[in-house]
Structures are given as C-alpha cells and as structure tokens.
Amino acid sequence: MAKQSELSVELIACSSFHPPADIAWQRPAEATDAEALIEFAGRACYETFHKPNPRTATNAAYLRHILEVGHTALFEHATATVYIRGLSRSATHELMRHRHFSFSQLSQRFVHTEEAEVVVPDLIAQDPELRQIFLHAVDDVRFVYEDLLQGLEERMSDEPNALLRKKQARQAARAILPNATESRVVVSGNFRAWRHFIGMRASEHADLEIRQLALECLSLLKQQAPVVFDDFEVSKLADGTWMATSPYVTD
Ligand SMILES: Cc1cc2nc3c(=O)[nH]c(=O)nc-3n(C[C@H](O)[C@H](O)[C@H](O)COP(=O)(O)OP(=O)(O)OC[C@H]3O[C@@H](n4cnc5c(N)ncnc54)[C@H](O)[C@@H]3O)c2cc1C
Incomplete structure (x- = not known):
C-alpha cells in the first residue's frame, strides 16, 4: 500500500x-x-x-x-534556506507561485521512488474509511504508472542509453501521478519574501497543507530573527487548525 x-x-x-x-x-x-x-x-x-x-x-x-x-x-539583506520534505506536488506548485524565492525540487524524471509516497489531506486522513479509499486509489494509479513505465521502456528498446531511456519513460509516465505525490524542495529567500509568503499562506484562506508549511517556516524563522517575525500572531481557528496574521502584511 x-x-x-x-x-x-x-x-x-x-x-x-x-x-x-x-x-x-x-x-x-x-x-x-x-x-x-x-x-x-x-x-x-x-x-x-x-x-x-x-x-x-x-x-x-x-x-x-x-x-x-x-x-x-x-x-x-537577510536570507534563509529550508529543506522541505513530505509536501504534495499540489502544495509545491502553490509554493512556487512566490516569485522571489529560489527553488530546487526533486526530479521525477531522474529519481524513481520504489513505493508510492503521498501526502494525505488532513480531512481525509482523519476518516479511516476515506483514507482507505484514497490510498487504494493511489495504489491503482501506481500500478498503471509501473505498467506505463514498462511499456514505454519496451517501446524505446532501440535506445542504447539506459539512463535516457528511463528518463524519457518517466517523464511520460509521470503524467498519471496524483497531485498528492510527495515532493522535496530546497527553498531560499530573503526575509521580505519570507514575510510575504507567511502573510499570504498562513492565512485562514490558504489551503491547509501550505498553511501548515507557512506556520512551520514562521516558527523556524522566529528562532533566527525573533523581532523580524514578531508581528505575526498565531491563533487557533474554530475547526482546530492554526493560522498566523500580521497587521503589516496586507497584500
Ligand atoms: C488564498 C489564496 C488563494 C489563491 N487562489 C489562486 C487561484 O485560484 N488561482 C491562481 O492562479 N492563484 C491563486 N493564488 C496564488 C496568488 O494569486 C499568487 O500567485 C501567490 O499568492 C503569490 O503571491 P504574489 O503574487 O503576491 O507574490 P510573490 O510572487 O510572492 O511576490 C511578492 C510581491 O512582489 C510583488 N511582485 C512580484 N512580482 C511582481 C510583478 N511581476 N509585478 C509587480 N509586482 C510584483 C508583488 O507586490 C507581490 O505581492 C492564491 C493565493 C492565495 C493565498
């Protein structure tokens, strides 16, 4: 599974x-x-x-x-770099909308994970039945992915370069992988960009997964520069999740 x-x-x-x-x-x-x-x-x-x-x-x-x-x-002038693991491809896509950051993301063309690793949204993870449905669907997709990989490699058996063959097969087959697929990314940014990111993504309006990421980043950055991130107030919402806002990040 x-x-x-x-x-x-x-x-x-x-x-x-x-x-x-x-x-x-x-x-x-x-x-x-x-x-x-x-x-x-x-x-x-x-x-x-x-x-x-x-x-x-x-x-x-x-x-x-x-x-x-x-x-x-x-x-x-001040910058920080974080290494993020266990983030879905849909959340990394949202993260990469922040244009002042620099990114290096795990390659799905070069790196083949032996088993499917996915991020299960909290709301689904909390319900055993829905979690089962979700993980079964991921398994089904994984079977299709492996079948596609095999078929593609066979189709390209004339290509003598094994690495190129695998890369081409993976880049085509990955189209079937779910948004939930786990990704890893190194993110560098200056503190102005981090403040903007946290202001936008720790907000109650942001998707829960990227909100959790923004809150984790806030906590790490507060250790590096307590005063610079001191204006963010962390609070609990009625649904039990957390958010942070600052009166100075309005856009
Ligand atoms: C709750 C929420 C819902 C969202 N929903 C959607 C959606 O449905 N569809 C969608 O496509 N996106 C959506 N987004 C993404 C959003 O539109 C932005 O792409 C993302 O939040 C990045 O923020 P940003 O553009 O402010 O700035 P960043 O790229 O982080 O840049 C920071 C600031 O720099 C300045 N800046 C950067 N680039 C330029 C530029 N080229 N010209 C002028 N000023 C610039 C702006 O002041 C900007 O605010 C959503 C975001 C949030 C938080």
Whole structure:
C-alpha cells in the first residue's frame, strides 16, 4: 500500500554577519546575525552608526521602526534556506507561485521512488474509511504508472542509453501521478519574501497543507530573527487548525 508522508521542514542555512572592523558601531549583543545585518544596512543609508535617535537605539526598536515606516527593503539583506520534505506536488506548485524565492525540487524524471509516497489531506486522513479509499486509489494509479513505465521502456528498446531511456519513460509516465505525490524542495529567500509568503499562506484562506508549511517556516524563522517575525500572531481557528496574521502584511 502507498506510504503516507509527513511534512518535514528544516532550516539548512541563514545569513551570517561580519561587520566591518573600521566602522564605529557597537553591534547589538542581543541581536541575531540576521537582525544585526538588517540594522547595519539601515544605518549604512544615513551613516547613523552612532545611534543618534535614542528611540531606535536598540536593535529591536530599530527593526520595529523599519516595519512601521514600511522600509522593508532592508529585510532583503537577510536570507534563509529550508529543506522541505513530505509536501504534495499540489502544495509545491502553490509554493512556487512566490516569485522571489529560489527553488530546487526533486526530479521525477531522474529519481524513481520504489513505493508510492503521498501526502494525505488532513480531512481525509482523519476518516479511516476515506483514507482507505484514497490510498487504494493511489495504489491503482501506481500500478498503471509501473505498467506505463514498462511499456514505454519496451517501446524505446532501440535506445542504447539506459539512463535516457528511463528518463524519457518517466517523464511520460509521470503524467498519471496524483497531485498528492510527495515532493522535496530546497527553498531560499530573503526575509521580505519570507514575510510575504507567511502573510499570504498562513492565512485562514490558504489551503491547509501550505498553511501548515507557512506556520512551520514562521516558527523556524522566529528562532533566527525573533523581532523580524514578531508581528505575526498565531491563533487557533474554530475547526482546530492554526493560522498566523500580521497587521503589516496586507497584500
Ligand atoms: C488564498 C489564496 C488563494 C489563491 N487562489 C489562486 C487561484 O485560484 N488561482 C491562481 O492562479 N492563484 C491563486 N493564488 C496564488 C496568488 O494569486 C499568487 O500567485 C501567490 O499568492 C503569490 O503571491 P504574489 O503574487 O503576491 O507574490 P510573490 O510572487 O510572492 O511576490 C511578492 C510581491 O512582489 C510583488 N511582485 C512580484 N512580482 C511582481 C510583478 N511581476 N509585478 C509587480 N509586482 C510584483 C508583488 O507586490 C507581490 O505581492 C492564491 C493565493 C492565495 C493565498
């Protein structure tokens, strides 16, 4: 029977910061590298390294001020990369609509998984009968997929390059695979893009699967830059699922 995949999101890279030694700026001790980098970039605009405004002298106050005045281009200096597994092809398609991210996704043409791995939508997974129907349908599709692969490879038996033969067979046969097929993807983005993604996709209006992904990303990014993502408020909806919103992400 098809295997049910679970979402896994790991932070695999985040900006590090090395302030120039000759700038008379006291790096805020409490700030993370990403947060200090954003403050440095902001202060570089007006050379306010000496912190003339006492109201924005701390890193947290400085970053909150950036949010309030909408100077969020500064957030583009800090970046983070996550490795996502257990996400359906339909959710990766939604994810890839976010044009400021960079992606590297598992190839269905090169990588042949021995067994079908799928993401079962929560609503279906919660009902044993519906879950059975779903997984049986996936198994049926898998049989067809394997039959197609075999037939295609036979059709192309004149092709001496085995890798090319397999690639061509997989790229045709995969057309039958379901939206639920598990995928893996490395995603890099700057903090402005991450904030926009979370604002759009952690919303109650977003599909539950990508919402869960956005909430996981928010949690990871909060560890890297608590103040930058501090404005997102996480709350529970009447149906028991979670969402997050920020008054600063409106579009
Ligand atoms: C609840 C929900 C339902 C959705 N339903 C559908 C649907 O039915 N059909 C569908 O096709 N899509 C749908 N989408 C996807 C949606 O239309 C966007 O493609 C997706 O959310 C990416 O967001 P974005 O375009 O704001 O920006 P991103 O690509 O993440 O870019 C961020 C911001 O950069 C700016 N930007 C980026 N590119 C440009 C550009 N070329 N020109 C000007 N400004 C730019 C914009 O300000 C944009 O908001 C849905 C999204 C959500 C959250």
